[in-house]
Amino acid sequence: MTLRVLVLLILALVAPLAQAADRFIVVQSTTSTENSGLYGWLLPQFTAESGIEVRVVAVGTGQALRNARNGDGDVLIVHARAAEDAFVADGHGVKRHDLMVNDFVIVGPRTDPADLNDSSKAAAALKRIAETGVIFVSRGDDSGTHKKELALWRAAGLDPTGDGGAWYRESGSGMGATLNIAIGMDAHTLTDRASWVSFGNKDDHVILVEGDPALQNPYGVILVNPEMHPGVRAGDGQIFIDWLLSPAGQAAIAAFRVNGQQLFFPSAR
Secondary structure (H helix, E strand, C coil), rough: CCCCHHHHHHHHHHHHHHHCCEEEEEEECCCHHHHHHHHHHHHHHHHHHCEEEEEEECCCHHHHHHHHHHHCEEEEECCCCCHHHHHHCCCCEEEEEEEEEEEEEEEECCEEEEEEEECCHHHHHHHHHHHHHCEECCCCCCHHHHHCCCCCHHHCCCCCCHHCCCCCCEECCCCCCCCCCCCCCCEEEEEEEHHHHHHCCCCEEEEEEECCHHHHHEEEEECCCCCCCCCHHHHHHHHHHHHCHHHHHHHHHHHHEEEEEECEEEECC
8 A cells, every 4th residue: 555545545534533523513602501510411412412512602691692693603592582582583593492491589598687488479579678678689791680680670660770779789790600799798689590509609598589480581592593694503503403402302401400400491392
């Protein structure tokens, strides 16, 4: 065998491997899915089946939507339905699909200084926080959690960003940092349940309000529109979405546990 033939054979073997290594998509995602460990569970299963690597950019929902509007990503996984619908209506996304759901909770000191345990409604609990002046820490970062919090304040007939006193603080940070601040200040905050269950520094804080239908937290998945953003890896992005929505992907979401607790519930139709 000549050297030239040997080189050609090696190139023929290496080229497909190089192409496979370059096959990836970028997912713009909310932080709760990343921080909970869900992607560490899901993505190796998808990659093993498809050969497609998934690279996650985990930021607040507002920032994820802005990144995707700039064409910086192939797939979007977020939790702010009105903003998701606007993203698709403006032509930046192909279609929104229901992916999964969990819920938000209000956490605070175990001593419950605002007597929130007596309230079954989130808006009523927030109104009691405002009336008693106990400290509430908001993410203040345009994330899906922040958008939900503001909607709950509106439902309570209050605008803490405009007329709130010293009791209302904005962290401008992600969920983990906001929880650390709230716990350090012996304060209250709104968090998604997955982030709370996965959080390790709970100290003497507990869930004080949960179960209100207004606290439901649906997640959607969207393919970024390749007609508006030509660089989108639409084919592989759609393969990922199809897998997430398939019985296998939905079963994988349902099987994810932290401390024995299921954190996300499949909702694909």
